[in-house]
Amino acid sequence: MKRIDSIQNGSIKTWKKLHTKKERDKVGKFLVEGFHLVEEALKAEVVETVLIIEDITFPSGWKMDNADVVIVTKDIMQVLSETETPQGIIAVCQKGDVADIDLQGGTYLLLDAVQDPGNIGTMIRTADAAGVRAVIIGNGSVDVYNSKAIRSTQGSLFHVPVIKGDLKEWITKLQVNGVKVYGTSLHEAKPYQEVAVEGPAALIVGNEGSGVQEEVLVMTDENLYIPIHGRAESLNVAVACGILLYYVRG
CATH class of the missing domain: 3.30.1330.30 (Ribosomal protein L30/S12)
Known part of the structure; x- marks a missing residue:
């Protein structure tokens, strides 16, 4: 010693x-x-x-x-x-960076330019709890090895594969492998309860201020939103992720 x-x-x-x-x-x-x-x-x-x-x-x-x-x-x-x-x-x-994963069924979470380390850590933790097969971190997102992000994962960083990559490439790979991809948006989207999710699914959530990029949204199979019933303008992205992730996993 x-x-x-x-x-x-x-x-x-x-x-x-x-x-x-x-x-x-x-x-x-x-x-x-x-x-x-x-x-x-x-x-x-x-x-x-x-x-x-x-x-x-x-x-x-x-x-x-x-x-x-x-x-x-x-x-x-x-x-x-x-x-x-x-x-x-x-x-x-x-660092145990993962480059790829076998896309055989299951649920996936894709993060588009999420900036807050606490949010990204919480979403990795939520993905772990929901049994997600992998979390795909898109370009422009905060480093998952940021100390606040690591603390927010509460250890889930070591439980679920976290892959850094181009979201557009991953959307195509997921769809080719029979995984339906659901985006999140306030425009040209359906309330999530009205969408019947069957089979393998991937959820994309985006930047805290601007949401998922339009060039990403046009590639999805369907886009969802969470209705707001009170006076709040929006939900925290990590909270919205939790609601939708458990819904699309079936």
Whole structure:
């Protein structure tokens, strides 16, 4: 078991850079913090190094065989943490980006230029709960390895395949494989309860302000909307995603 006491240590400086998307993309690594997320990362076998402060002990049952363990000071933990009250444990993880998936039935979620990390994390978590086979992240969306996005997934990032790609290409692939694709829009769309969904389905939800791009909507099999019965102008995109995702999964 290794120990690091200096904030100026080269490894600490290297790991701190993982707070930026540029560095995460460059080296293919990211940080997770807190006992629950570190445990889920360990189960997914993506952990490279676990950093822990001296007065913290690992829960029994954790499999640490493939991870290096480094004891660090509270000052170092504070530097590496992006939460207000660090739990004293952080893991350095290898990104497990998925390039493709076998499109055999099931339900899929496609995200078009979603900007808020909390929203994207919540939708990945919802997709996991709904038994979605994969989440497809389109161009212009926030990085799923953003610390707030990871926390919002509550570990679901390690449970469901998350694929980054061109949504138009994926819509075509899904349709060729017999998956009906449903967009979300306030124009030229039907109330979702009026649409009978049968068989494999994919749902597309879009940017918080502008929704799904028109060039994407014209490729769908059908577009849906959620009726507003009160005085609210709209629903949060993650809330709307939850309602519609459970509906299209049948």
